[in-house]
Structures are given as C-alpha cells and as structure tokens.
Amino acid sequence: MAASIWVVVEQWQGQITDISFEALALGREVADTSKATLEAVLPGHQCAALAEQLGCADSVLCADHPALAEPVPETHAAALAELARQRQPRAILIPVTNTAMGVSTLLGALLDAPAVNFAIDLKATDGTLEARCVLYGGKVETRVRFSKQPAIIGLWPGARPADQGRSDRKPAVEQVQVSLPSEARVRLKRYIEPEAGEVDxxxxxxxxxxxxxxxxxxxxxxxxxxxxxxxxxxxxxxxxxxxxxxxxxxxxxxxxxxxxxxxxxxxxxxxxxxxxxxxxxxxxxxxxxxxxxxxxxxxxxxxxxxxxxxxxxxxxxxxxxxxx
Amino acid sequence: MNLLVLMRMVPDVVEELEIAPDGKSLDREALRLIASESDDHALEEALLLKERYGGKVTVVVPDAPEVGDLLYTAAAKGADRVIRLRGIKTGLGVAALARSCAAALQATPGLLPVNLILTGTQAIEDLDGLVAPLVAHHLGLPYIGVVTAVTEIADGKASVVKEFQAGYRGEFQIALPAVLGVQSAEKPPRYVPVAKVRAAMKSVKIEECEVPQPTPAALEGIEVLAMSKPEVAGRAAMLEGSPEEVAGKLCDLLAERGLL
Structure with a gap:
C-alpha cells in the first residue's frame, strides 16, 4: 500500500476552516512529490456531508462519534491515535488553532512520535520530511528533519492559500469507527458568543x-x-x-x-x-x-x-x- | 486547594537574538532570559484562585540562569513554596523537558497530589510540543489549554473558559486533578515592588529538587538542520527623520492613496 499523508480537518460552527484548506494544499504538494496518497481525516459527529468539500485529498476518512462533536483536545487526539495505529500514515498535518490547541502534542505523546509546532512549510526531500517552523515570536525560523514516523506537523495559518486546497472533485469517502471512553474527563458546557463591540x-x-x-x-x-x-x-x-x-x-x-x-x-x-x-x-x-x-x-x-x-x-x- | 504552577525561563525576544556559530541554535550566552509570558499569567490565575478558595500555591521552575529572580518574585507575589528543579535544561526539547518535569513532580515527596497544575498555554520556543498537554499525559491527568478564567471549582470538577477564535469562547468542565494551559489570567499579572522581592530574598528559602533521571534538552525524532532569521517575501520601506519629518512623509503616503 502506498504511503499516505494525512490532513486533519478542523470544523468551526459546522464549516470547514480556511486553515484546513491551507493544510490540504500543502499536504497535496507533499503527497505528490513523495508519491504518497493524501487523505483528509474528518473527526466529528454527523458531519459526513462536509467530506464533499475535501476533493483536494484522494480520500476522506470520516471518524464519526458523538464525543467528537465537542472540541475537546484529548478526545480528538485519542481518536486520531487509534486510527493512526491502524493505518500507519507517514505524516499527519494538524492546524494549530486555539480550538485544536494541544491535539498535535497529545497525538505525538500517544504515538510516541515527533510533533512539531508552528510549521509554515513542509517538504519531502530524498525520502525524508523537512519542516520549517517559526519560533521566538516570529524572529527565528528553524528547519527540522524528521527521523521517525509518523511525523506530526502542527501547521500555522498561511502556509498556502486556502483556495489552493479547495476542489470540486468528489473524493472517495470512508466511514471509520473509533472507540472512545464513555465518560469524558473534559466536556464542553456551552459556547460563549463574542462580546458585542460598539463598532464592527x-x-x-x-x-x-x-x-x-x-x-x-x-x-x-x-x-x-x-x-x-x-x-x-x-x-x-x-x-x-x-x-x-x-x-x-x-x-x-x-x-x-x-x-x-x-x-x-x-x-x-x-x-x-x-x-x-x-x-x-x-x-x-x-x-x-x-x-x-x-x-x-x-x-x-x-x-x-x-x-x-x-x-x-x-x-x-x-x-x-x-x-x- | 492545592495549586502547582509550572513555569519556565525563555529568551526575551525584545532583545536581539543571535544564532550560535553552529547555525542550529541560539547563542544562549548572549540571551537574556525572562519568565515565559503565559506562565506569568498561570501564576496570576493560581494566586487569584488561592484568594478565592484558600489553599497553597507551589511554584516549580526548571533550573536556568536568573531563575532565582523568578522564584523570589513569585514568593513576593504570594506563592507559598518555590522550587528549583535541578538536572533539566530548558531550550528546544519540550517533550524531554515535560517528561522530566512530570517525573520530578512524582518523585518529590509532598508535591503531588494537587487539585490543579497550571502552566502557560504555549511558549515561544515550543518547537516539539506544549508543556501543559505533555505533563498531563505523563501524569495521566485531563488537560485543556487557552484558558482565560476558572469560573467554578466544586465537586471534584472545575469550570474553565477557553478562547476559540473571533471572540468566541467556550466553557468546559474538567475533572480534577487537571492540568490547565493558561492563556491569560482573569486580571493582569500583579505588580510587585522591588522592595518586596528583596525582602523575599532574605526570608524565603528556594527549595531544591533533583530530577530522577536527568535528560539533556534533546529533540527526539527530530533534528534541527538550521536556524535563521525569517525568510521574508518583502520588507517594509523604512521612513527616517525627526518625528515631524516622518509624520509629513506618512501624511503624503496616505494622501496619495486617498486615505486623508
């Protein structure tokens, strides 16, 4: 089976976020240069309809579970770890947003795999993956090479234009099961709307x-x-x-x-x-x-x-x- | 309420950052270290919780130059115990750092259990992971990050507010004990006069604690190839002169674009 590159797709209020399309665009490039397949992983609950928008990927894995409706990092990391153990992707790209804060780190810990933060670029060269990460408040860039798989890449906004990751093509969609603990230790109680500003x-x-x-x-x-x-x-x-x-x-x-x-x-x-x-x-x-x-x-x-x-x-x- | 705050010294980015001759790291000799900004907020949130619920605040910091200043300042602000962790190096290698910290917390008598561990949500040199979720993972505790308030603690659970995007936030319930990655405290970190810090230097004892198996600050599964100033697509055209001259030039620019 060909190696696969995963992009974890993030949702916000029922929509796929721009940074997810940015990640797909970058993932597409890396998959093409390394002759791998690109798979979008969509964790959530009753959101399979969104998979249609992910045609930039070769296929979509819909991980459906009621617990994944809540943006709880440890729940999402546990689901992703279970899938990654079964399917052994070569790299996993995850948007670094407030919503997903901690998911890439926890996934790295669960899989005993290297996880980098703040990446703005990723390249496959001579069979190895190299990421470019922004550190120290934007003052320093670090190029790193992964020596272990899967490589987990926490992606910063702006790596590629979001439009480059959109496609009208209909991807192959596969529903996958994940088993999660029945009692979550962290639960979302409610969303709090933005404080109304005096001006827009x-x-x-x-x-x-x-x-x-x-x-x-x-x-x-x-x-x-x-x-x-x-x-x-x-x-x-x-x-x-x-x-x-x-x-x-x-x-x-x-x-x-x-x-x-x-x-x-x-x-x-x-x-x-x-x-x-x-x-x-x-x-x-x-x-x-x-x-x-x-x-x-x-x-x-x-x-x-x-x-x-x-x-x-x-x-x-x-x-x-x-x-x- | 037992509260443990894990803090860390990081380079002050207001200063010029020099790349070391190996081209792969910062010249740490030339660095000024300060407390990581969100760690400072984690300490403040812990002090606010102590005021609200009573209890004790213990501050734990991996050894680094000038760590004494940070610990004495924390004591002057109201921390009950201040502890320096020996045998860990800060810097790149957050995964190793967090594992060592977790091991040290477990190995030191009287530190655990606590109700909450608070630390910053992220730091500017978190290349290979974030401390809060890693410590939570190693201690088997639940975690939530980007926290801006703890609204309630009752029945072995805490309600916390986390920021999402575009001004949206969420209230989460988390089982205790837990690890919180704090983005900002409910109030700005308190100011403490130098005299009070000096008094703490005389009266407060910094406890020393050894990490069971010292780990170098090494990256695991990742190798740094190069460190450099950012590659940029463009750079601003710089305007020079006295404030009046620069103001005049800016007004010309705005007028040309119909913005004045």
Missing amino acids: LTREDILVAVGRGIQSKDNMELAEELARALGGELCGSRPVVDQGWLPLSRQIGKSGLTVKPKLYLALGISGAPEHVEGMKNSGLIVAVNTDPQAPIFNVAHYGVVADALELVPALTEAVRARKG
Missing part, C-alpha cells in the same frame, strides 16, 4: 492598532486621538487587551478579529505570528516600533524605527493640519 472593526477602512510599546493605559489616549484624527478606530494586540486597556472585542489576531482595512497603523506591535494572522491582508500596513528586528516590519509596507509615543503626537498634528 472588520468594516472599518482605517485602524490604529496599539501593542505593548504603548507602555501604559494613560498613553492609550494618544493613540485614540490619532485614530479620531484619521477617522478610524482603535484596536490592539493581545498584551494590551490582557492589561485591560482595550476590550476583547477590539483584539486583532488569533483569539480576536481578522481585519482587512485600507490602512492598518501598527504602533508598538512586535508582529508575533498570532497577531499577524489577523491583519496581514490589510491594504496598507504602516508599522512603528523601536526594535528594527521586529517581525512586524516583514509584513508592513512602510516602517518607522521609532518610539510610537514620540511619533504619534506629531502625526496626529500633521493629520489634523492636512485635513484642515
């Missing part, structure tokens, strides 16, 4: 985003004045929200919103991958940071190495002067 930031043309570099709550006023002068709205990265200086409804990135304004002005934001994920497709990105090595300058169109606190008042004044 995803519809704004201009966003002024603040990060750790804003230094104190008092300085938020400076950024707010600039946002007002520009006719935009204020938002921020995780540290600012964790400090309670902005509500969660204004957080951009992994746990928060994904935005695409015409202008994204990043003040004192380092550009950790968790943040970049939520703003990288903005029309014009301008970044201000004191650290010339800050990863935000790798996604920004224009950059200023400066203390945002010094630049912002001058910019606010200049904007007001231009607007008259």
